[in-house]
Amino acid sequence: MKCYSYFCAMRKKNKRIILENIEIIDAGAKGKTIGKAPDGRVVFTTNAVPGDVVDIQTTKKRKAYFEGNAINFHKFSDKRSEPVCEHFGVCGGCKWQNMSYENQLFYKEKEVYNNLLRIGHLDLPEITPILGSKEQYFYRNKMEFSFSDSKWLTLEQIQSGIQIEDKNALGFHIPGMWDKILDLKKCHLQEDPSNAIRMATKEYAQKTEMSFFNPRNHTGMLRTLMLRTTSTGEIMVLIQFFEDHKEKRENLLKHLKETFPTITSLQYVINQKQNDTIYDQEIVCFAGRDHIIEEMEGLQFKINAKSFYQTNSEQAYELYKVTRDFAGLTGEELVYDLYTGTGTIAQFVAKKAKKVIGIESVPEAILDAKENAKNNNLTNAEFYVGDMKNVFNEAFIAEHGKPDTIITDPPRVGMHKDVVEQILNIAPNKIVYVSCNSATQARDLALMKDFYKVTKVQPVDMFPQTHHVENVVLLEKI
Numbered sequence: 202m203k204c205y206s207y208f209c210a211m212r213k214k215n216k217r218i219i220l221e222n223i224e225i226i227d228a229g230a231k232g233k234t235i236g237k238a239p240d241g242r243v244v245f246t247t248n249a250v251p252g253d254v255v256d257i258q259t260t261k262k263r264k265a266y267f268e269g270n271a272i273n274f275h276k277f278s279d280k281r282s283e284p285v286c287e288h289f290g291v292c293g294g295c296k297w298q299n300m301s302y303e304n305q306l307f308y309k310e311k312e313v314y315n316n317l318l319r320i321g322h323l324d325l326p327e328i329t330p331i332l333g334s335k336e337q338y339f340y341r342n343k344m345e346f347s348f349s350d351s352k353w354l355t356l357e358q359i360q361s362g363i364q365i366e367d368k369n370a371l372g373f374h375i376p377g378m379w380d381k382i383l384d385l386k387k388c389h390l391q392e393d394p395s396n397a398i399r400m401a402t403k404e405y406a407q408k409t410e411m412s413f414f415n416p417r418n419h420t421g422m423l424r425t426l427m428l429r430t431t432s433t434g435e436i437m438v439l440i441q442f443f444e445d446h447k448e449k450r451e452n453l454l455k456h457l458k459e460t461f462p463t464i465t466s467l468q469y470v471i472n473q474k475q476n477d478t479i480y481d482q483e484i485v486c487f488a489g490r491d492h493i494i495e496e497m498e499g500l501q502f503k504i505n506a507k508s509f510y511q512t513n514s515e516q517a518y519e520l521y522k523v524t525r526d527f528a529g530l531t532g533e534e535l536v537y538d539l540y541t542g543t544g545t546i547a548q549f550v551a552k553k554a555k556k557v558i559g560i561e562s563v564p565e566a567i568l569d570a571k572e573n574a575k576n577n578n579l580t581n582a583e584f585y586v587g588d589m590k591n592v593f594n595e596a597f598i599a600e601h602g603k604p605d606t607i608i609t610d611p612p613r614v615g616m617h618k619d620v621v622e623q624i625l626n627i628a629p630n631k632i633v634y635v636s637c638n639s640a641t642q643a644r645d646l647a648l649m650k651d652f653y654k655v656t657k658v659q660p661v662d663m664f665p666q667t668h669h670v671e672n673v674v675l676l677e678k679i
């Protein structure tokens with residue numbers, strides 16, 4: 202009874218209404234666009250563009266806001282552009298394809314500055330325009346696709362009344378649906394032969410009657426396909442199997458090897474766990490090397506199936522150049538690179554520093570960092586593994602020295618407050634804060650604003666067609 206009244210209350214709370222003639226006035230966090238309801242409440246939508254005038258059917262109602270979808274367009278904004286992808290609107294991947302790139306950049310830059318001002322309450326220097334990406338499509342070097350025997354059917358497919366026999370799919374999860382996969386025809390995020398390899402994998406699997414994974418019952422052979430590429434033309438293919446059938450597995454891998462002789466690294470993993478992360482699994486190299494090699498400014502980075510590497514290589518180079526410029530190194534500094542991953546930033550700045558120390562929590566990443574530094578003949582870069590809030594302590598500083606400059610590039614959640622506190626204890630001359638989430642960056646910067654002044658801000662777009670944006674901030678001691 203209690204349960205029933207709870208659902209009743211929720212239904213009443215979320216009762217759908219239609220808000221008419223709403224002008225979309227802004228775009229904001231999580232890629233949602235914003236309008237104002239007649240009662241003054243904010244309305245968030247996902248399928249409109251600033252400048253559109255629309256009727257919105259609400260899906261959620263709260264004290265301060267509504268959420269909903271535009272169901273009728275009275276005016277189309279001149280900020281719109283025609284989506285290039287046939288999957289736009291169904292696939293959750295590139296939600297801003299319907300907005301011109303110029304306007305995507307405008308709203309990303311605006312979000313960064315708004316966050317720094319509203320969350321951080323910071324005094325900011327003059328605004329530096331966001332650095333756009335030269336490539337607006339086909340910029341990703343890593344893609345992960347899922348196999349499923351429960352293909353997502355579009356409304357048209359359902360309404361057509363035609364019985365769909367083939368329910369196998371290879372593609373992306375439908376947003377918010379863990380068990381439904383969109384069967385991709387062409388994805389505009391990774392350069393070919395990415396699409397060709399994915400399509401050939403599916404075609405061969407279908408022809409030879411290999412079973413696709415069923416996420417509810419945990420059955421089936423084919424689970425995921427990962428493709429990684431480098432700017433030097435190397436390709437890694439990794440297939441994850443659930444049920445193992447040796448002969449079928451080998452036939453598929455042989456087929457890919459013969460059809461795509463340019464594959465540098467062909468690997469597989471047999472994962473019979475509940476979840477499909479490969480990080481705790483043994484990966485087997487079927488043909489070629491167990492890694493690919495990316496290059497940047499003469500440095501080489503070995504990337505294996507588990508390695509972290511920035512997913513837009515060209516823009517990563519721009520991001521790192523901004524970071525290095527902001528650090529303004531003279532060759533005399535001891536630099537700490539916090540959250541170093543595979544040590545790419547550390548190695549990128551090493552030639553301009555006396556010494557660089559990288560810290561990171563993933564042991565495999567630190568092994569890669571050490572190996573890469575050795576291969577790159579860098580003798581002044583050292584790497585240490587552990588959770589930042591534990592490793593980056595007094596004893597560590599006493600042993601390795603007080604840094605003159607700290608570069609920090611934390612995950613989306615930002616830095617732990619103990620880490621911020623430790624940075625303030627050390628009080629380096631400069632801090633370069635690289636972030637993929639300007640809201641948590643602003644929160645962290647607010648904790649430092651009595652001691653550091655923000656002297657430079659540079660947003661960088663690494664992910665065209667999405668709302669995501671990186672931001673680099675230079676802090677100098679007051």
Ligand SMILES: C[S@@+](CC[C@H](N)C(=O)[O-])C[C@H]1O[C@@H](n2cnc3c(N)ncnc32)[C@H](O)[C@@H]1O
Binds near residue numbers: 588613
């Ligand atoms: C945004 S990535 C930065 C990677 C690197 N700077 C680069 O450009 O390739 C954040 C990194 O922080 C690491 N990380 C996350 N939480 C951590 C923690 N508590 N302690 C140390 N490292 C952590 C992640 O494993 C990841 O490599």
